[in-house]
Amino acid sequence: MKVLYFSWIKDKLGKSQEEIQIKDNIKTINDLIILLKNTNENYKDVFKDISSIKVSINMETAKYEDSIQDNDEIAFFPPMTGG
């Protein structure tokens, strides 16, 4: 699974994207966040308040409870500031 990070999330993690191998128990975005938070302190820090973090699945805005599959492209980013 390809996971992308933007803005201050990218800065805090020190990377803009990564490949993550997910197992069968990772069924939703929420599950993925738990997996990431268990990796190291950086992820724990980034995802400590998920109310300020938006997520997309395959470039469509998504919710934390939405299902994900291994070939999905997931992105985490703060609220958009276009225009």
Add this chain to the structure above:
Amino acid sequence: MKVLYFSWIKDKLGKSQEEIQIKDNIKTINDLIILLKNTNENYKDVFKDISSIKVSINMETAKYEDSIQDNDEIAFFPPMTGG
């Protein structure tokens, strides 16, 4: 008193402006319209429905009951269509 006409009013009267000598009994726009209607059939026709005619005194939108003086510039025109 200088009186100006615009749009179809100008066309119907066949003139865009004229000098009118007013006497002391002409105190308001309403009085002026009565004076004009008594001049000839053209004026009578133009002013038969004054709800569709706007008036200005010295280039400021005015009402029919507003007072006028001999040195004022009066204009009659249909509702504006700017922009």
Add this chain to the structure above:
Amino acid sequence: MIKVQKNDFSLNDEMVLLKKRYNNIGALSSFIGIVRDKREDEKLLSMTLEHYPGMTEKMLNKINNEAINRWDLLGTTIIHRYGKLLPGDQIVLVISASKHRKEAIESCHFIIDWLKTKGPFWKYEKTIDKGYWVDAKSQDLEEELKWNN
């Protein structure tokens, strides 16, 4: 800045002028009115704008000042043409410059709505057969009234 003129105008030139004159512009909102090709279903040949010289400048200044009083603006441009225009010709230009978008967009909208009902212009449209003085639209009055709140 307001101008009443027979000649055409350039949106680009006016934008450049505004940008030179004011610092810290974050939003530029503009509106251009153009002569359409048709009058109802008839082909339009020309549109002639008659105006009331002197009163036009007075009213455009009034509209401009009203916008400046209502919104936090950096600068505005209003140019209104008169005389004989052809389909595709530009009639009117409004630009509002401000720090933030809301002020620029709303004031630009306001100015063009007020120009419709308060700018002393009258339009004469010519088709192949006939000429018509354009009637004011009741919808334009409604658009004006929404700014009274």
Add this chain to the structure above:
Amino acid sequence: MIKVQKNDFSLNDEMVLLKKRYNNIGALSSFIGIVRDKREDEKLLSMTLEHYPGMTEKMLNKINNEAINRWDLLGTTIIHRYGKLLPGDQIVLVISASKHRKEAIESCHFIIDWLKTKGPFWKYEKTIDKGYWVDAKSQDLEEELKWNN
């Protein structure tokens, strides 16, 4: 027509394009967003726009289609830049062309409001001392919500 690009754009060129492409345009409404000179009270050195390639095009098309569905429009243009920009640089352009002014003005307003909260862009501002990721404004969300009625 939507474009996501690093390079600058020309309002004039885009207007000319729209006019060539569509007949009977009566109203052209435009909005340009520009990098301001300041961040709060500090002098701004640059603003870098990060975006999400692929999703950006998807969202801009979505916003454009929504405008076309909601209003009777002849054509629209949305150009959004990314990369490093300096104070005074243009960020975004929206143009709406329609027969009548109300449709052009409202749809242009709608598009820029939706771009603010739905365009996958993030702004990094640099001052002399520091760099800041720009927070989304709650006011922008309110502006977006008014289009739900």
